[in-house]
Amino acid sequence: MAEAAQADAPRRKQRPPPKMAAVETIEQITPHVVRVTFRGDELAEFGPPRPGGHVKLLFVPKGTTWDRFDPEQPRPTSRTYTPRFYDRETRRLGVEFVLHGDGLAANWVQSAKPGDQMYIGGPGGGYDVPADAANMIVVADDTAVPGAGMVIEAAPAGCAVTALCEVLDAKEERPLSPTVRLSPRWLHREKAQACAILEREAIALNAPADANWWIACEANAMRRIRTHLLKDRKVDPAKIHTRGYWRLGETNYPDHDYGND
Ligand SMILES: Cc1cc2nc3c(=O)[nH]c(=O)nc-3n(C[C@H](O)[C@H](O)[C@H](O)COP(=O)(O)OP(=O)(O)OC[C@H]3O[C@@H](n4cnc5c(N)ncnc54)[C@H](O)[C@@H]3O)c2cc1C
Numbered sequence: 001m002a003e004a005a006q007a008d009a010p011r012r013k014q015r016p017p018p019k020m021a022a023v024e025t026i027e028q029i030t031p032h033v034v035r036v037t038f039r040g041d042e043l044a045e046f047g048p049p050r051p052g053g054h055v056k057l058l059f060v061p062k063g064t065t066w067d068r069f070d071p072e073q074p075r076p077t078s079r080t081y082t083p084r085f086y087d088r089e090t091r092r093l094g095v096e097f098v099l100h101g102d103g104l105a106a107n108w109v110q111s112a113k114p115g116d117q118m119y120i121g122g123p124g125g126g127y128d129v130p131a132d133a134a135n136m137i138v139v140a141d142d143t144a145v146p147g148a149g150m151v152i153e154a155a156p157a158g159c160a161v162t163a164l165c166e167v168l169d170a171k172e173e174r175p176l177s178p179t180v181r182l183s184p185r186w187l188h189r190e191k192a193q194a195c196a197i198l199e200r201e202a203i204a205l206n207a208p209a210d211a212n213w214w215i216a217c218e219a220n221a222m223r224r225i226r227t228h229l230l231k232d233r234k235v236d237p238a239k240i241h242t243r244g245y246w247r248l249g250e251t252n253y254p255d256h257d258y259g260n261d
Contacts, residue, residue, distance in 0.1 A: 050126025144216035195221035219244025
């Protein structure tokens with residue numbers, strides 16, 4: 001609780017209270033990715049999320065209660081996830097969790113069961129693919145595959161999309177989208193440091209000069225790719241959208257690292 005109270009206290013009063021929903025289904029879609037579908041009538045008032053946007057999942061510790069309407073109560077610890085599927089009609093929201101090791105959210109999902117309650121804040125953030133984009137480069141690690149799927153679905157007709165996606169190994173490959181047929185170039189991390197191969201391949205990519213870039217991955221790798229695009233390739237910053245999704249060794253990474261500091 002202390003971690004969340006500190007991080008969220010200054011902004012707490014400005015936000016609308018999070019929505020309440022319950023776990024409906026849990027699917028293991030690869031050995032290291034679990035898809036949870038949340039359902040709740042309050043989700044009718046949610047969103048819609050923008051491509052690559054996020055939600056905050058708030059984890060109320062077992063055996064405790066939280067009154068979300070009482071601004072004096074500290075907000076529970078939260079983590080940032082992608083609202084990969086949202087259906088207002090059925091009030092459903094789908095989130096894909098990467099099992100990356102020890103972490104509040106990664107642990108929660110492994111013991112989640114239908115009926116478990118979740119408070120969901122947002123949606124926030126996101127990226128609007130320019131309506132005149134002719135070329136789009138998508139660079140994503142496994143945590144950003146859901147966001148990448150949303151971005152390619154939003155690409156305008158005729159836009160050529162190249163996607164680089166780093167995952168642990170071939171068993172982690174999964175369709176980016178149920179509606180858009182696009183085969184990303186899958187990069188297998190195996191025993192390499194997270195995002196090292198993604199960074200190398202993004203930097204080596206032979207991309208059209210007018211390409212728009214959407215890059216989301218580990219924050220240090222994201223920064224190095226961003227610096228390369230700006231300094232070495234002289235890409236117009238307006239054509240680069242970068243986001244640090246997590247950082248090696250850092251717990252509860254903030255949701256607003258766009259790499260432009
Ligand atoms: C906009 C946005 C959207 C996101 N969408 C998704 C999504 O759809 N699915 C998803 O799985 N994640 C997503 N993330 C990333 C997710 O928020 C982080 O991975 C988060 O740290 C997970 O929380 P946790 O409680 O499991 O781990 P934490 O308690 O935050 O971290 C514990 C330890 O695990 C490490 N760690 C965290 N993530 C990883 C990782 N992927 N690989 C290796 N080590 C890691 C940390 O560095 C830390 O040392 C998103 C992040 C952002 C900013």
